[in-house]
Amino acid sequence: MTRSSIRRASAETSIPDRRRFLRAGGALMASGVIAQLAACAHTPGTPAASAAPAARTGAIDMHAHWTPEPYAKAMAELGRPTFANGSALNPLMYDLPKRLEWMDQRNIRTHVLTLSGNMPWWWASDADAMRLAQLVNDSALTAHATYPERFYIGLAVPIKQPDAALRELNRMAGKPGVHAVGLPNSMNGQDYLFTPEYLPFLARCEELNLPLLFHPLDFPPNYYGGPQRLAGPSFLYNTLGFTFEHANTAEKFISSGYLDRFPRLQILLAHAGGAFPFIAQRLAHAVEKGASNVKLQHSYQEYVRRFYYDTLTYSKGGLRYLIDTVGIDRVVIGTDVFAAMDVREPMYLVDQLDLPAASREMILRSNALQLMHM
Secondary structure (H helix, E strand, O other), X not given: OOOOOOOOOOOOOHHHHHHHHHHHOHHHHHHXXXXXXXXXXXXXXXXXXXXXXXXXXXXXXXXXXXOOHHHHHHHHHOOOOOOOOOOOOOHHHOOHXXXXXXXXXXXXXXXXXEOOOOOOOOOOOHHHHHHHHHXXXXXXXXXXXXOOOOEEEEEEOOOOOHHHHHHHHHHHOOOXXXXXXXXXXXXXXXXXXXXXXXXXXXXXXXXXXXXXXXXXXXXXXHOOOOOOOOOOOOOHHHHOHHHHHHHHHHHHHHHOXXXXXXXXXXXXXXXXXXXXXXXXXXXHHHHXXXXXXXXXXXXXXXXXXXXXXXXXXXXXXXXXXXXXXXXXXXXXXXXXXXXXXXOOOOXXXXXXXXXXXXXXXXXXXXXXXXXXXX
């Protein structure tokens, strides 16, 4: 891919800026789509995936939460709720046969199982965090062994302690069904990943071809902007805060140079990337104008397309904008089931766009398989 300087004089208006930003990704999107439609080559050093899942019909949901019973029991013993609002646990979070019925009714072939925003890593002791992570992951191995084409594993890791997270990652590496790692965007208001202690963990994820699935945390110490600013009954910590978390995570991966340092690391931003796709042009403009004292190796649009985004826009227009901005080959199905902001008809917005069959298949399945190196 040709490298280009992003710094250039900018006397244009915002409308040409927007057009130029989208045009800049045109060639990139085209090359990505061509690669997506081609047969995926096996990556050396990575266990080859069975061809069976790719041949099946039905969507792959990359943003699907669960709470396995051993984990829920352990959380209760620690005096911690399974949901931030204290509500009762939905049986579909742990009853896999019932969950499969729900999936079949909606033509969902596979759930990539991850914990919700109630991940315990920010508060749990080192010993409790490791025990909880292993309970989740061992339960996920059982789920995949029982229903190998229906449930894939987004690993739980005790990420507050980078050495412990790396140990659990290595324990699970190469086991059947392990195709991703679930991580919180931040903890206790800190962008923990962008410190040297986490470099070995990120390098190992890249080596294993395991994408990072980001999801913000619940509870006031983790609210974007601090425990008070988005607190209250309006649910702003989620509806606003989660979107800012994703924008912050994406920008930090770009401006820190981590996307250049880990060129094969794949990242999914849940909640359609939050605010990031909608302010990416503004961030790019800051770099172009020199307002941002950051030197980038590639155009900003190339970095925008380094991420994957789920379909959780809640509107037809929002999903169309997302596709136009990041490219149809970077969008996957995501539902947020069975959380407060989930959508119960996963393909509803995709179907409203009346996409060509090949494009629809990319969002429903092919892009997810590419993201997971399958």
